[in-house]
Amino acid sequence: MSLQHLIPLLIATPGVLFLMLGTLWLLGGQVSERAISRMSKATHAFLVVVVVLIAWAMWRGNMVSMNVSLGDWFTVAEYGFPLSLLIDKLSLPLVGTTVVLAGIVGSFSVRYLHRDPGFFRFFLLLHLFTFGALLVFTAGSLDLLVVGWEIVGITSVLLIGFFQYRPDPVRNALRVFATYRVADLFMLTAVFLSHHWFGTASWAGMFSGDWPGSTYKFDGAAATVIAVLLAFAASGKSSQGPFCGWLPRAMEGPTPSSAVFYGAISVHAGAYLLLRVEPLLHHSVIATSLVIFIGLTTAFLGTLIHRTSADAKTSLAYAAQTQIGLIFAEIGFGWTTLAVIHLVGHAMLRTLQFLRAPSMLWDYHRVHAAAGGKLSPTGSYYESLLPSAVQIWLYRWALGRGFYDSIVERWVMAPVLTLARWLAIFEPRFPRRQPEAEPSTKVVETPVS
């Protein structure tokens, strides 16, 4: 089978599995846990084999990149939505990481979620996520990347609200979704403006040459605008800069989903986007500076908060945020190869840490016992070199998580809600004849059919 077929097969497999299982269930069918776990394991094993075959074929053929064009999704007048897939030195490591880590997390979840009422839902969403993530990393254009980007976003939100019978996950899922949507606005605007100004949003149309040596074809302020928009979009997906508040909220989901989304793949999608459009970023000093600034400030904030977090998953979330901030800075400085290595290594390590998080205490006691008694302290931190007043101030600031939530609530949400309430003046309410009855809390049981 040629690469022309293998690459679409790789993307389509989890998507088709999702559609099949979903339709079967919607029509009333039931799938046992055992069947789901076998199907998932088989699928992930198959995907790993396909990725290995792709890598092997490219290595043997001495190919730097492989572009597969599947025509246009739809065409209207001069506008066409290109369906093109790209595998190159940047996407292949990420595709491999996605497939391997999704497989590991799937395998882990079979036991972790055994007899959980949401077992089926979790695997359904995991397959949809795998499809979306593979689409992001192999998309040959910004248009197609947006498709995968949004699929990853919605599955992420649904998994944050996985424990839907508790209020906190529901509230946090909504907050994360709102942040995603606002950040996605930057992405969508960039895509549309790119079409509007340059007539294309495909990598081949925007860049010449193969990654990492590609160069940007267009010039001027328009390119800067698009680069800045994409930098903000990437920040949203990777919980950086102005969007840094959602990652700890996302920890409400089950541990395996935290691992695959916020330790491994989804959270790195922003960094991937920046790497992909790196020639465009470096075309503009403003965009480059912005990426470095966002990365370093988030890393600083993240590392401070990480040290004051009381629970394991939140602490890991901030640690991940810190590392991704550093990856952003590396991209800004133009150290792309280092950034890719950092990204893949971080994804692997963080997945391991997240998956071990539920048994962290047990691990600690085991290591403690194995060390033959009390473990030695980890040593002093650099912040101890600061004056004590500064230390206290930083501690309070970190404990309040940079007061991010308060700022957003006061300066973003409150004005929008005020405007929303004010707009009610356009909805006249006529006096009622009778006072409105309190909503009934009785269940009407019989006349359903």
Place this chain on the structure above:
Amino acid sequence: MPVEYLTLPYLTTGLVCLLGGVMSSWRSGQPRKPAVMAAALAFVSFLGAAREVIAVGHGHLVDPLLPCFDADGLDAVPMAFYAALTLMVVVVAPRRDAGGRAMAGMLIISLATQIAYAAAGWTTLLSGWWLSCLPFVFGMFGVQHSNKLAIGLLIASCVALTASVAVMHAETFGNFSPGGELTFGLLVLAVMCRKGVFPLHSGVVQAFEKGALLPVVLLFNGHLGVLLVAHSEAAVLPQSAKHAFDILSVLAVVSAFLISIRAFAETKPRRLLAFLYVSQASFILAGIAAANIAGITGSLVHWLALSAASTGLICIVRVLEVRVSSAENPMVHLGLAVKAPRLATFFLICGLALIGLPGTLSYCGEELIFHGTLANHPAVGITLLVTSAFNAINLIRLYGILFLGVLPKHVIDIPDALPRERWPLTACVVFLILGGLFPGTIIGWRAETVQAIEKALGVAAVSMPQR
């Protein structure tokens, strides 16, 4: 130009089926059966007409029995589609909404909408427009004292359209004659009242909140306002019409944006759904007004996607209200996904399709609308993007209110989607997803009309005189 006819009287047959359904279900002890039968037969008839129009590929095909009806590229597909929606609604309707008068009322709305679609002239369209409001005016879905504003605005739209048609018939006007401006001003007013364009949106919101939900979805998903605008644009109207529709398009964009913000302060599911619906429906007008192929195609595709998705959503909300009465005004999150996971899933898919999740039909529609509007007015395109994001947030809020959170103690056991509900909802979801995966087919159905409207608008723009 010779008149071309349909090979069979599909339109007459469809309309007669619906009329028969009205009469047989009105007094029937089991009204659902004749109503479903009538809706199914009407669907087959209109589908036949649509197939023939698509096969011919151009122009109007007049019904051989009743020449006052015809089918063309603009209305043939919506006719078949609307018949399918009617069938879905009468099948899904809970027993308490499926009384004789209610079923007959729903079929009257369907009949009226189909008359408006099939109308070969303004007068026939006007009669369909009026007839669709009558079941509400005559209280066929129960007496609704608190629904006066909605009914008042519906009647106002009828009166405005009647006046507009009367002026149109009374005089012939040039590009900027006062008569022309009055005519198209009234036409725009009719569309605003009917579609709930800001600041007249409260009628639609009240209809959703206080009215019978399933008939309301049939009433508004006919999108007769859009039909009127599209017909007018395709007819190469004078320049005054173009100006009137420009104003309408601005109002539509403002409407979509402000209503999406307004929804943030709302917690009642019905009202929230209404805000979502009105805001998303305004995209259609905005796209048509873009006056380029991408925008118009996007609008005509979004029309279908919005109708299917909103019908699915509204049906689900209604069946939930029947199961859990507190769903009408929940104080807290209802957490119904635990008891009704399939309904939750259907709701989520329809909702995401409504706001344009990639892979659903409305993604394609919205994408084209954004491109179309951005090409003309970048600010409009970006405003619509922001609106789409706000609507998505509101949709997830609505989903959270109904399906997530702690299940109230009084909800002990409720059934999930019944087979009668499951199959139509699955069909709806399959349409939205398959349409999204293969949108080329649906775009192809609308291509001819798009060309006609775009050409007509181009001609109007070229012939713009100096005042």
